[in-house]
Amino acid sequence: MAISKKRSRDSTKGGNAVAQEFDNKLDINGAEELSDGDNDHLSSDDEEPAEFPEINPDSDEDAGDSDDDANSDNDSIHSSDSDTSLASFSSVPSTSSNVSDFIEKASKKPDETDYYSQPPKQKLGFEATARTVRSDATGEDKTVYRNIEPGYDSDSDTEEQQNAIGDVPAEWYEDMPHIGYDINGKKILKPATKDELERFLEHTEGDADTVPSKNMQQDMKLTPDELRLIRRLEKGQVPDDAFDPYPDQVEFFTGKGKEMVTPISGAPEPKRRFLPSKWEHEKIMKIARAIRAGRIVPNKPKAPPKPTFYAIWSNTDEHTPHVMDAPAPQEPPPKTIESFNPPPEYLFNEQERKEWEETDEQDRKIKFMPQKYSNLRLVPAYANLLKERFDRCLDLYLAPRVRRTKLNIDPESLVPKLPSPRELKPFPIYNAISYTHNARVRSISVDPTGIWLASAADDGYVRVWELSVGRCAYSWNIGEGEPVHSVEWCPDKEVSLLVATSEKQVTVLSPLPILTTGLSKASAQQADFAFANPQAGATKTADIRYARPNESQRENGLLVKIEVPGTPKQVVWHRKGDYFATVAGDAGSKSVLIHQLSKHQSQAPFKRSKGSVQKVQFHPTRPQFFLVTQRYVKLYDLVQQTLLKTFLPGLRWLSSIDVHPSGDNLIVGSYDRKVCWFDIDLGDKPYKTIRYHNRAVRAVKYHPSLPLFASSSDDGSVQVFHGRVFDDLATNALIVPLKVLKCHTLANGLGVLDLHWHPTQPFLFSAGADGLVNLYSH
Amino acid sequence: MSTADGRNIPVILHSISNEHKIPEEMYMIPSTWKRFQLSQLINNLLENVSAVPFDFFIGEDSAGGKLTSVLSNHSNGEETLHLSYVPSILPPKHLSTYEHDDWVSSVSINRTAHNEHKFLTTSYDGVASVWNSRSEKTVELLGHVGPVLAGEWVGNAVVTGGRDCTVRMWDIDAGKPSQTLQCTAHAAPVSALAVAPPLLPSEPHTLLSSDWDGLVCLWDTRTPSAHEVDADPEEPVKKRRKSKPAAVEAVRKAPIHRLRGHTGAVNGVSFAKEDQTRAYSAGADHTLRLWDVGVGLESDSRVAASALRCVDSLNLHGVAVSGHVDRSVCVWDTRSSSTSNVAQKLWGHGSVVESVASHPHSPHHLASAALDGNVKLWDVRSPKQALFTVVRNPANGKTEKQNKILGVDWDGGLLASGGEDCAMQLHEARA
Structure with missing residues (x-):
């Protein structure tokens, strides 16, 4: 902030002697600068270069007259006011005739002589302002003092500050004719803005002792005091010029005649004052020993400083490149055709030359014409050198280069950390036993005690195997040549029942002859109960009929026949072993049927067809029901009879479903080769989609007690996974692929059609289209 | 491990069972010998009419097929090797x-x-x-x-x-x-x-x-x-x-x-x-x-x-x-x-x-x-x-x-x- 000269504004401090003094001094230097507009009534006093601090009595007379009207009670106040004024005046430097002298003084460090040697002339001058006049009211003489304007140091803001809009952006008033409001709420009009010429002139004339005031939107002139303050601050001095940083020392105790005769303490001088310091000695000895040992060489001449220079011809660039440095791509090395003496096959023949010359310069494949010189000496200067360099530079300049940061990531680290299958034993690893059917096995099931295995095949037979040795213990010819589509053991351990489905028929079976006496009796009774109590099954549907087989069939374990519409392809039991559901895709609205064995009652829970139903599944713990359509898995509440949730696997054709025994997860297999794992609470999108099969997935199954699941496919393989579900809801399920079991051969493009796990052991059973049922053991 | 041909190893042979006992003496046998030669040796000592094949053990472990390697790896040729033998089981x-x-x-x-x-x-x-x-x-x-x-x-x-x-x-x-x-x-x-x-x-x-x-x-x-x-x-x-x-x-x-x-x-x-x-x-x-x-x-x-x-x-x-x-x-x-x-x-x-x-x-x-x-x-x-x-x-x-x-x-x-x-x-x- 360049402030060259400073003049006080008269309007601000009318009675301020300092201001007057400034004005006077400045007037001497450049009175021509003063314009009438800049001065108000008090500056008229300055027209005479009167000897300061004399007060022009004429000008004061008006003030005195005006004061006459005032109450005489104010007199004492005036006097007290004048005292305060005096106090402030006392610190002001005295007048001096010489301006340069003054500036010198003002710029110097304030010396106390400037203050204290100054006679209080103002006091005299002020006293001179009092005069005695005869009062009109009393007719007596009274002393009239000069009307005192408020001092410079008094609250000037209230006086000066007009705009009362507060600290708001000035832009708010940009489009207004006013710039704000004064304290009385009147608009303050926008001052005339100076045009550029005026500003320029002002600048060149050097009248730059102004600062722009945002509030008033005009340039404000700085007062001399402000100017002085700024100057002191510029010099790094204390802003208050009244402060004396170097006062003289006042000597109270020292000096002539003030010497102390008696000591403060009578204690004798301690011994240590007379002894050399032990620690200093130690330090010195340390250095001395170092010098003796040669560790410190005193007065060792310093090595001359190494000259630093830049090896301009050095090949290696010692400067490390900037982090954002993108080096120019290298030009390809010259080829044979660019040689000065290329083999003749590189040279152009007439036609090539003509072609080269005719093509546009931009389109030429070779930018130059190869030429042959017998020796290097004959090679002329390269005419295109400059252009070529220019093109290269242009290329580098115009073609933006991208910094490609190389990812230094070990690809191994991106593979999720899965536990080794070795740690997840036991799981099935080898084919221990094969159970041989003569026809395609469609479905298998293991009884809840883990002793028997039932399989249903295309030749119409349902066979029961002793699973530990692989011997067929019993069989029925249910389908009589037609395929049996599905078979499932009742989960109730108190009875030994299984349900098989064939065309238009659901059959309840029990291998009575091979069972123990108690079990066979309980099984027969369970199936017979509703025949014995026919009133229990009151509601009979027209096309669903429960038939009692004849006695010889019953003796062989054929307990109940249920005629149903369509061909049921799947049967699932409810966990309690009384209800079972069948799915017949071709039965329209009665595609899903829920049968109750104890009452011989069947119902179709879905009045309308829900699309082509693929599979159904009971929830293992809650009264809920999963329905697998071609694309979606729907979860129904059986009590409320409402749709709870729809899962969106994002697959085209679902084939199979199984629900985790804990009831919070399910897996879905699809004909488009994928297996989806859903967390029921996690939303309708799959948690994991597994695609390891090469062909359609036919079956998926969870192990009832161990953290295992498996999927089977038309590619003839069975894949075993570790699928651990944690009790902690925050931890997602851990899925680890464990083993691929390939023990089936393809038959007519069909591979492994069904899977089942042993209820307690890590045994997996797979049913193949090649007529084999395999047991995989660990 | 030099397979020293012609090197002889001192061996003492014990019978585990009571039959087929031979006098416990030290025999120097070539390191290239196998089970067959050792069996022959015992059969000759017993003057058996029909040869009985034997299995040999070093200590309690069956030397089995490793007998050759044990013999050939017997490095110094001075330490006496104690071998036990039983009549071997014939193939069923x-x-x-x-x-x-x-x-x-x-x-x-x-x-x-x-x-x-x-x-x-x-x-x-x-x-x-x-x-x-x-x-x-x-x-x-x-x-x-x-x-x-x-x-x-x-x-x-x-x-x-x-x-x-x-x-x-x-x-x-x-x-x-x-x-x-x-x-x-x-x-x-x-x-x-x-x-x-x-x-x-x-x-x-x-x-x-x-x-x-x-x-x-x-x-x-x-x-x-x-x-x-x-x-x-x-x-x-x-x-x-x-x-x-x-x-x-x-x-x-x-x-x-x-x-x-x-x-x-x-x-x-x-x-x-x-x-x-x-x-x-x-x-x-x-x-x-x-x-x-x-x-x-x-x-x-x-x-x-x-x-x-x-x-x-x-x-x-x-x-x-x-x-x-x-x-x-x-x-x-x-x-x-x-x-x-x-x-x-x-x-x-x-x-x-x-x-x-x-x-x-x-x-x-x-x-x-x-x-x-x-x-x-x-x-x-x-x-x-x-x-x-x-x-x-x-x-x-x-x-x-x-x-x-x-x-x-x-x-x-x-x-x-x-x-x-x-x-x-x-x-x-x-x-």
């Missing part, structure tokens, strides 16, 4: 085939008959048969409803257990075989039987039976004067189609102890050979349990890696051997106190090891049979490889795939095995 030789109508579920060789061999086989068609060594069926025991799953010799009598949950004892010495006892404590098919001979000839045999429900029952073979258990009124009389020989109703007997502890099926039981009061049971719940038969309490339980299919006790104190679903044969040392201490695992079978039979006298030898159709003879001192794999000829026109072996027995000289091929095959395997 097929003797005869005993054809059945259905799968053979178990076989048992009568060990008490010294001059004549008798074989008991049980079959899935519900028949237990006794055969002589000329492949002739001497006795046919009809009585079980459904398959007979286990059979054992009780002295000269026979006990069988079947899927009809009964254990039946038969007297076959009389001109007409008759059922003498019927044990009906089981509620599930009887899976295995074990018999312990009495300490005194006057006392009855003790008998263990296990079922698929996890129950092990202890019986004796004393015939009570009256029925100890009421007859099951629900028992369908009609089912006893084949039980015509048992015209006289057998005495129903109650067990001495019901040993409960297994949480799954029990697939095998065995008495400890050295101590009749201890028994082992093999459970599908992955445990081998030790029972104190005298008080009828479980004394110990060992956990295996997989379900056990069978158990037998070696002729070595406290050592049991079991066959597993994971294809292994485990040798258990039940004398030490830790919970799972498989002393050795014998790997080699290709499928579930369905039956094991230990050598009646040797503490090291056993036979095991698996569902892949192989019977293997093992020496527990060389666990890496079986001594022999018995090749069974497919019988009864069965295909090679249908060869599951369900039962094996070995009396030290004869090896009997039977299974899916509906035949018991007899091999000579002397050890």
Whole structure:
């Protein structure tokens, strides 16, 4: 902030002697600068270069007259006011005739002589302002003092500050004719803005002792005091010029005649004052020993400083490149055709030359014409050198280069950390036993005690195997040549029942002859109960009929026949072993049927067809029901009879479903080769989609007690996974692929059609289209 | 390791058994010698007319095929090598085939008959048969409803257990075989039987039976004067189609102890050979349990890696051997106190090891049979490889795939095995 000269504004401090003094001094230097507009009534006093601090009595007379009207009670106040004024005046430097002298003084460090040697002339001058006049009211003489304007140091803001809009952006008033409001709420009009010429002139004339005031939107002139303050601050001095940083020392105790005769303490001088310091000695000895040992060489001449220079011809660039440095791509090395003496096959023949010359310069494949010189000496200067360099530079300049940061990531680290299958034993690893059917096995099931295995095949037979040795213990010819589509053991351990489905028929079976006496009796009774109590099954549907087989069939374990519409392809039991559901895709609205064995009652829970139903599944713990359509898995509440949730696997054709025994997860297999794992609470999108099969997935199954699941496919393989579900809801399920079991051969493009796990052991059973049922053991 | 040709090694040869003893002297033998030359040396010393092949051991371990490397690696040639030898087991030789109508579920060789061999086989068609060594069926025991799953010799009598949950004892010495006892404590098919001979000839045999429900029952073979258990009124009389020989109703007997502890099926039981009061049971719940038969309490339980299919006790104190679903044969040392201490695992079978039979006298030898159709003879001192794999000829026109072996027995000289091929095959395997 360049402030060259400073003049006080008269309007601000009318009675301020300092201001007057400034004005006077400045007037001497450049009175021509003063314009009438800049001065108000008090500056008229300055027209005479009167000897300061004399007060022009004429000008004061008006003030005195005006004061006459005032109450005489104010007199004492005036006097007290004048005292305060005096106090402030006392610190002001005295007048001096010489301006340069003054500036010198003002710029110097304030010396106390400037203050204290100054006679209080103002006091005299002020006293001179009092005069005695005869009062009109009393007719007596009274002393009239000069009307005192408020001092410079008094609250000037209230006086000066007009705009009362507060600290708001000035832009708010940009489009207004006013710039704000004064304290009385009147608009303050926008001052005339100076045009550029005026500003320029002002600048060149050097009248730059102004600062722009945002509030008033005009340039404000700085007062001399402000100017002085700024100057002191510029010099790094204390802003208050009244402060004396170097006062003289006042000597109270020292000096002539003030010497102390008696000591403060009578204690004798301690011994240590007379002894050399032990620690200093130690330090010195340390250095001395170092010098003796040669560790410190005193007065060792310093090595001359190494000259630093830049090896301009050095090949290696010692400067490390900037982090954002993108080096120019290298030009390809010259080829044979660019040689000065290329083999003749590189040279152009007439036609090539003509072609080269005719093509546009931009389109030429070779930018130059190869030429042959017998020796290097004959090679002329390269005419295109400059252009070529220019093109290269242009290329580098115009073609933006991208910094490609190389990812230094070990690809191994991106593979999720899965536990080794070795740690997840036991799981099935080898084919221990094969159970041989003569026809395609469609479905298998293991009884809840883990002793028997039932399989249903295309030749119409349902066979029961002793699973530990692989011997067929019993069989029925249910389908009589037609395929049996599905078979499932009742989960109730108190009875030994299984349900098989064939065309238009659901059959309840029990291998009575091979069972123990108690079990066979309980099984027969369970199936017979509703025949014995026919009133229990009151509601009979027209096309669903429960038939009692004849006695010889019953003796062989054929307990109940249920005629149903369509061909049921799947049967699932409810966990309690009384209800079972069948799915017949071709039965329209009665595609899903829920049968109750104890009452011989069947119902179709879905009045309308829900699309082509693929599979159904009971929830293992809650009264809920999963329905697998071609694309979606729907979860129904059986009590409320409402749709709870729809899962969106994002697959085209679902084939199979199984629900985790804990009831919070399910897996879905699809004909488009994928297996989806859903967390029921996690939303309708799959948690994991597994695609390891090469062909359609036919079956998926969870192990009832161990953290295992498996999927089977038309590619003839069975894949075993570790699928651990944690009790902690925050931890997602851990899925680890464990083993691929390939023990089936393809038959007519069909591979492994069904899977089942042993209820307690890590045994997996797979049913193949090649007529084999395999047991995989660990 | 320089194979120093012509280098001689000082060797001292000991005979483990009492026969084939040679004077204990030091022999310098060339380092290139093999088992054959060493056997020849001993045969020459013994002046045997017919050469006996020997197996050689260094200390207790079988040197086996490594004998050559031991000899050639015997570096300094000064240290004396101590070798033990036993007459080696000859490869089993097929003797005869005993054809059945259905799968053979178990076989048992009568060990008490010294001059004549008798074989008991049980079959899935519900028949237990006794055969002589000329492949002739001497006795046919009809009585079980459904398959007979286990059979054992009780002295000269026979006990069988079947899927009809009964254990039946038969007297076959009389001109007409008759059922003498019927044990009906089981509620599930009887899976295995074990018999312990009495300490005194006057006392009855003790008998263990296990079922698929996890129950092990202890019986004796004393015939009570009256029925100890009421007859099951629900028992369908009609089912006893084949039980015509048992015209006289057998005495129903109650067990001495019901040993409960297994949480799954029990697939095998065995008495400890050295101590009749201890028994082992093999459970599908992955445990081998030790029972104190005298008080009828479980004394110990060992956990295996997989379900056990069978158990037998070696002729070595406290050592049991079991066959597993994971294809292994485990040798258990039940004398030490830790919970799972498989002393050795014998790997080699290709499928579930369905039956094991230990050598009646040797503490090291056993036979095991698996569902892949192989019977293997093992020496527990060389666990890496079986001594022999018995090749069974497919019988009864069965295909090679249908060869599951369900039962094996070995009396030290004869090896009997039977299974899916509906035949018991007899091999000579002397050890």
